[in-house]
Amino acid sequence: FPGSAVAKAPPPWLFSAQVLDLNGRVYGLMNARVEPAWIERQAAHLLKRAYADPHWSRARGAVLAYEQVGLFGLVLAERRTVPFQRQDPAQAHAIFLEQALAECALDARLDFLSGNRRLLAEAERIEAQQRRAGLLQPAATRAAFFAG
Template sequence: AAKIEPEWVEAVAGSLVDKTYFDPHWEKERGEVVASERVSLFGLTLVARRSVSYGSIAPALAREVFIREALVAEDFATRAPFFAHNHALRAEVAELEHKARRQDVLVDDEAIYAFYAERIPEDICTTVALDRWRRDWEGQDPKRLFMTREALMRHAAESVTE
């Protein structure tokens, strides 16, 4: 008897298969948000776990994960000037916070997320898309994604001594 491959059933069953997605996460090497996909037919699992691009499945959630894990958590391989600038500025403010022996100078991750979410279009959820979009507007507004020291500090610079 011939063995039936699950991929054959999946290809033939078409819209009868049920696909569920779980564990969306940032994958730095691929430069995109991926999720695990489970494919089943009438309760029978055809594919238990397959890695798929999440941007076309749930763009809003993929964008949020992209901003949080790639940009806010700084897990992003890029030579974009804004990224190096923001990283250095965050380190500078964190050092200032350390010297002042205060834990309330550098804004939290939510404020940094809000900064990026406010400026990056809703359809951007991969490094390729971000780079393409960034190249289009950098001539007119080169500092669009550049954070300022004030934006990263909860307190005015005068109240924190260096």
């Protein structure tokens, strides 16, 4: 309704207790702002969650993914960063092996990791010096080595 307090600055989510149709114009009466987090807490059993783009986060030291939370087709939260290991432990483990260990993107003071970094740098230097590729194995092959 034009006289409503929420008409001046409409919130992203709105609840109207009554809907009024006057000559083809629809008005909401008794309006209130709604926070999507409130819906998420109260209707947790009805929510649909989808996860996209699992990746290794060097800053957080974990495999993360983007979560989208929906309720009956309405998106409550989009691109929320969440830990991925609870959703798919096997895929999170594979991503950890390939992106953290095989590419040496793990920020930890481990002897084998610093040795691996030196070996990778040396292999890259030799490849550049000889101007040929193939000395360095792909990250997937190195990850298979770490997997055992």
